[in-house]
Amino acid sequence: xxxxxxxxxxxxxxxxxxxxxxxxxxxxxxxxxxxxxxxxxxxxxxxxxxxxxxxxxxxxxxxxxxxxxxxxxxxxxxxxxxxxxxxxxxxxxxxxxxxxxxxxxxxxxxxxxxxxxxxxxxxxxxxxxxxxxxxxxxxxxxxxxxxxxxxxxxxxxxxxxxxxxxxxxxxxxxxxxxxxxxxxxxxxxxxxxxxxxxxxxxxxxxxxxxxxxxxxxxxxxxxxxxxxxxxxxxxxxxxxxxxxxxxxxxxxxxxxxxxxxxxxxxxxxxxxxxxxxxxxxxxxxxxxxxxxxxxxxxxxxxxxxxxxxxxxxxxxxxxxxxxxx
Numbered sequence: 001x002x003x004x005x006x007x008x009x010x011x012x013x014x015x016x017x018x019x020x021x022x023x024x025x026x027x028x029x030x031x032x033x034x035x036x037x038x039x040x041x042x043x044x045x046x047x048x049x050x051x052x053x054x055x056x057x058x059x060x061x062x063x064x065x066x067x068x069x070x071x072x073x074x075x076x077x078x079x080x081x082x083x084x085x086x087x088x089x090x091x092x093x094x095x096x097x098x099x100x101x102x103x104x105x106x107x108x109x110x111x112x113x114x115x116x117x118x119x120x121x122x123x124x125x126x127x128x129x130x131x132x133x134x135x136x137x138x139x140x141x142x143x144x145x146x147x148x149x150x151x152x153x154x155x156x157x158x159x160x161x162x163x164x165x166x167x168x169x170x171x172x173x174x175x176x177x178x179x180x181x182x183x184x185x186x187x188x189x190x191x192x193x194x195x196x197x198x199x200x201x202x203x204x205x206x207x208x209x210x211x212x213x214x215x216x217x218x219x220x221x222x223x224x225x226x227x228x229x230x231x232x233x234x235x236x237x238x239x240x241x242x243x244x245x246x247x248x249x250x251x252x253x254x255x256x257x258x259x260x261x262x263x264x265x266x267x268x269x270x271x272x273x274x275x276x277x278x279x280x281x282x283x284x285x286x287x288x289x290x291x292x293x294x295x296x297x298x299x300x301x302x303x304x305x306x307x308x309x310x311x312x313x314x315x316x317x318x319x320x321x322x323x324x325x
Contacts, residue, residue: 016102019052022054024104144160158196248283
């Protein structure tokens with residue numbers, strides 16, 4: 001029996017964001033219990049009701065009563081998104097390995113043991129699922145994955161899917177709306193090992209998808225934001241300082257050219273003066289942004305060090321409590 005009972009240590013925690021999934025949750029929990037009953041690890045399910053307006057809260061209450069210890073749930077009063085739901089579930093989870101799995105049954109819980117196997121074997125720190133089967137958003141997802149592989153140099157082929165990862169990666173990924181899509185990218189930049197396993201994509205059985213075409217521009221802007229922060233986040237002067245210096249030097253060159261034209265050839269050309277003003281002021285402003293960015297980057301590194309120290313103390317206390325039990 002490998003289902004958590006509320007007393008024994010937990011190896012794997014499945015984090016399940018649920019928004020209006022009352023029809024799917026009973027079957028999801030049933031399949032998960034069947035999948036983990038003979039697994040070589042102890043597992044639990046942590047469901048986060050992300051501001052549902054249907055019967056999801058009542059369904060979760062009934063399921064938790066029937067599966068005491070194996071199923072636990074948290075609730076958001078309003079919809080906060082998948083990233084925040086994963087953070088809430090991760091804080092409540094007890095396992096060292098966390099698995100992001102949606103409740104819509106498009107991915108079946110029977111494939112979770114295969115997904116976590118490389119992590120438990122010490123072969124990887126994060127495993128992504130490579131979707132197999134018909135996918136309505138395959139074109140958009142393909143473009144996104146190709147851009148990520150090109151911009152970030154990650155080795156996996158499908159980044160926008162289910163994932164299993166070590167608990168410590170939670171602290172490496174910023175809590176920003178919709179940034180759960182960049183778990184693998186940011187984890188890779190932090191030096192964590194990536195792996196991939198195929199997962200079968202099934203048609204949704206009930207409910208409706210929460211994603212629409214309007215997410216595409218948001219995703220594109222998020223992609224650019226992540227790329228910029230990973231490339232220049234620790235050294236913003238590389239971007240702002242170099243850009244500012246180039247603009248300032250261009251302004252200087254144009255200024256010399258304007259002086260030569262004015263006093264050498266007696267020709268005044270006022271648009272050159274306006275161009276000089278724009279280039280010089282823009283260069284100085286960007287250079288100033290670079291200095292401010294360096295100060296903010298230094299502050300962020302100090303906060304990260306404090307967070308690591310606090311996390312280390314927390315892990316040590318948790319380890320002592322487990323040993324006492």
